[in-house]
Amino acid sequence: MGPSERPRGAGELKFRDPKRAAELAKAIERTVAEIDRERVSVMHVCGSHEQAIARFGLRAILPKKLDVIMGPGCPVCITDMPEVDEAVALADKGVRVATYGDMMRVPGTTRSLADAQAGGATIDVIYSVAQAVEIARTTGDEVAFFATGFETTAVATAATLRQGVPENFTVLSAHKYVPPAMELVAALPDTEIAGFLAAGHAAVITGWKLFEPLARKHHTPVVVAGFEPLDILAAILKLVELVRDKSDAVENMFPRCVTEQGNRNAQAQLWDVFTLGGGFWRGIAWVPDGNLVLRPEWAHADARVRHGISGVREASTPAVSTACICGDIMVGRKTPHDCTIFGTTCVPEAPVGACMVSSEGTCKIWFQYGGRPDLAEVTR
Amino acid sequence: MCLGVPGRILEIHGPMAIVDFFGVTRQVRLDLVDEPVAVGDYILNHVGFAIRRIPEDDIEGTLSLYEELIREANADDLMAADVQGELDATERTRGPQ
Ligand code: SF4
Numbered sequence: 001m002g003p004s005e006r007p008r009g010a011g012e013l014k015f016r017d018p019k020r021a022a023e024l025a026k027a028i029e030r031t032v033a034e035i036d037r038e039r040v041s042v043m044h045v046c047g048s049h050e051q052a053i054a055r056f057g058l059r060a061i062l063p064k065k066l067d068v069i070m071g072p073g074c075p076v077c078i079t080d081m082p083e084v085d086e087a088v089a090l091a092d093k094g095v096r097v098a099t100y101g102d103m104m105r106v107p108g109t110t111r112s113l114a115d116a117q118a119g120g121a122t123i124d125v126i127y128s129v130a131q132a133v134e135i136a137r138t139t140g141d142e143v144a145f146f147a148t149g150f151e152t153t154a155v156a157t158a159a160t161l162r163q164g165v166p167e168n169f170t171v172l173s174a175h176k177y178v179p180p181a182m183e184l185v186a187a188l189p190d191t192e193i194a195g196f197l198a199a200g201h202a203a204v205i206t207g208w209k210l211f212e213p214l215a216r217k218h219h220t221p222v223v224v225a226g227f228e229p230l231d232i233l234a235a236i237l238k239l240v241e242l243v244r245d246k247s248d249a250v251e252n253m254f255p256r257c258v259t260e261q262g263n264r265n266a267q268a269q270l271w272d273v274f275t276l277g278g279g280f281w282r283g284i285a286w287v288p289d290g291n292l293v294l295r296p297e298w299a300h301a302d303a304r305v306r307h308g309i310s311g312v313r314e315a316s317t318p319a320v321s322t323a324c325i326c327g328d329i330m331v332g333r334k335t336p337h338d339c340t341i342f343g344t345t346c347v348p349e350a351p352v353g354a355c356m357v358s359s360e361g362t363c364k365i366w367f368q369y370g371g372r373p374d375l376a377e378v379t380r
Numbered sequence: 381m382c383l384g385v386p387g388r389i390l391e392i393h394g395p396m397a398i399v400d401f402f403g404v405t406r407q408v409r410l411d412l413v414d415e416p417v418a419v420g421d422y423i424l425n426h427v428g429f430a431i432r433r434i435p436e437d438d439i440e441g442t443l444s445l446y447e448e449l450i451r452e453a454n455a456d457d458l459m460a461a462d463v464q465g466e467l468d469a470t471e472r473t474r475g476p477q
Contacts (some may be wrong), residue, residue, distance in 0.1 A: 052445075065404045101465075128428040128469035130409075149427075156427045159411045202382050204432045213455065228445045257424060257432055266413040266431060314409075360460045368458055 017230060025061040025231040029248030031240045032063045040066045041192055042239055043185065043332055045073040045178055047360020048227055054369035056229040058248035061184045068236065069191075069332040070365075072181045073199065075149045075174075076102045076358035077326060078281040082311065083174045084108030087146045089309045090172065091121035096139070097172075098124040098132035099146035102358040105351060113146075119204035129160045136169035144303040146172045155266040156291050161301055170303035177276060178202055179210060184287055186218035191332040195221045195239045197232075201253040205270070207262025208252045215248045226254040273298055282354060283327020324353035329362050336363045343367055384426040385466040386434055386443060389419050397430065399423065399470070401445065406470035427469045 032040055044050065050070040053059060061069060072078050085108045091097045097113060104125065106113045117123045120205050122141075127134050129145055136143035147157050156176035162169065182196055198211055203224045211222040221242035225235030235253040242249055271297075279291030294302045306312035324343050328334040336342045336355070346352035348364055355361035387401035387408070397417065399408045410417060413430040415422060422439050423430035449460045 048459070048462065051462070055457070055459055127465055130428050130471065131469075152426055152431070155412055155431065156429045159409070159429060163411070199430075201424070201426065204384075251461060256435060263412065263414045267411045269412065359462055364460060 005164040020230055021061070021233060024230065024237055028066070028233070028237050028240055029063045031237065031244055032066045035065075035172070035194075035240065035244045037194070038065070039192075040194050040240065040243060041069055041332060042067070042195045042197065042236070042243070043069045043071040043191075043193045044197035044199070044225070045071040045182060046197075046202070047074045047358070047365070049073065049197065049199065049225065049232065049359070050362060050365050051233055051369075052227050052229060054365050057369075058229060058232060062236070066236075066240065068197075069193075069194075069335075070330070070362045071185050071196075071332060072281060072284055072330045073178075074330070074355065074358050074362070075153070075176055076100075076106055076328060077354040077361045078176060078181075078284060079103070079148050079354070080280045080282045081107065081108060081109045082170075082280075084112065086304065086309050087113055087144075087172055088116045088314055089312045090144050090146075090307055091116040091123060091302060093307060093309070094121075094142070095303070095307060096122045096124060096135065096141045096275075097146050098126045098135055098142045098143055100127070100148060101125045102360075103146060103148055105357045115170045129157050133160060133165050133169055136166050140168060142168050142170075144170045144172050144307070146174065148174045148176075150178050150199075150202050150308050151205050151270060151292070152174055152199075154274060155205055155263075155270045158269045159266075161273050161298060162269055165301060167300075170301050170306050171294060171298075172303040173274070173292060173294055175274065176279075176281070176287075176290055177292050179206070179214065180276075180289040181281060181284070181287050182211075183214055183218070184285060184290075184330050186214065187219050188331060193220060194243045195223070195331060197221050197235055197239060198224045200224060200226045200231075202258060203252075203254065204264065205263050205266050206222045207260050208250055208258055209260045210262070211250045219246075219248045221247050222250045224250075224252045224254050224258050226257070245305040283324070284330055324355075325354040326355040326363070328360075329355060336366045339363070384424045384431065385446060385463050386404050386422050386439070386464050389417060389421050392417070392419060397423070399425065399430075401425070401467055401470075404467055406467060406472065419472060425466060425470060427466070428471065 106231040132145040223235045223239040274292040276289040277291045277293040278288045323379045355363040387399040389397045391398040422434040424432040
């Protein structure tokens, strides 16, 4: 199909197979109408899903009664201020901090890494942990990799440490583990999440079976979804069918990449290097088992241990605006449109909160793709 | 950051594979993939590591999103930037490309 044959509407509505998309939309509409709830809220937990949903304007073809909400699916956004403070403290000590680009402008208590850089610190923006190791090798400088990302990304950090890294290389782990956060959101009384779309590529690592206890315990079905617009619609249809049938099943709608048990080799390497610890997720809550922390056997490569910066905080009240409702957005209580400074004071060029910094943050995604081309929102 | 990007294996050298990503040739580590891979196989790459061999039958459906992103996206498209980030995460191959 050539580009000219693609249907346009609702901003960027584009499908490779518009007939199939229309069928799926109709089936979703029918199924949602059969659910005996006034509103049906389902949550996905993946920045890439939100990008696809917003980019392809999927919300515009979903029924008014159905809300598809982005939950805590942006690892940069949930990296807490004290974690940024630790990175800033390393930079202040003269350690080269290597990190993914989105982390530069995420606010710490008073400073971001970009502020530290402006103050003379050396910060390297890298795309992979291997590049951080390379900097340590070639410069001989003390390098700390400020590691963010969910289990999908943490496996790369784990494999790299296991390959062997130079002595002047350490890891400041802000890696997070998604399932406990889904657990936490599922238990919130005020958001009433009826079901979850699980992130396809995180599930490549963990496998789909992992979600069964969560589905059972909270009686919220889970559907693993891919990233094509049609993958997402098909997964939403499956999910609302399960909600209608009051099922607590887990379904895999991304079988080309996700298996029942996941990638066991990657899991073995992940758990060889990391263990679970409780941690605060920015703006959300203390998430028991939500952080991936280096095991004591890896203390020699742990920046917190090596440089004694564990738990340092900038001693001052946070400079971050109290207007930011990022946390409420990430648990599904609010949308960016509820933020009084969305798109005015808070824009990608001058982000106030972390959700406007990261390419996976709801605010930035809505800002770039024209917010929510959703009739339900404007007519509500 | 979790999007990953699929590519086709051109050569394998121990724990490294030379992979074609839509015309861009890069090196990817194979330590994390959980089944044997061979030249011609498609893999899903994330931050420089193959995390999954993608079954042959399913490859069409997996590639089209990326092809569209690479073809149509403008410079500040977030999804396209993430795909580019995945390519930037892989090591450049040494020698001619
Ligand atoms: S628009 Fe900015 S200030 Fe408002 S919630 Fe989003 S990140 Fe926070």
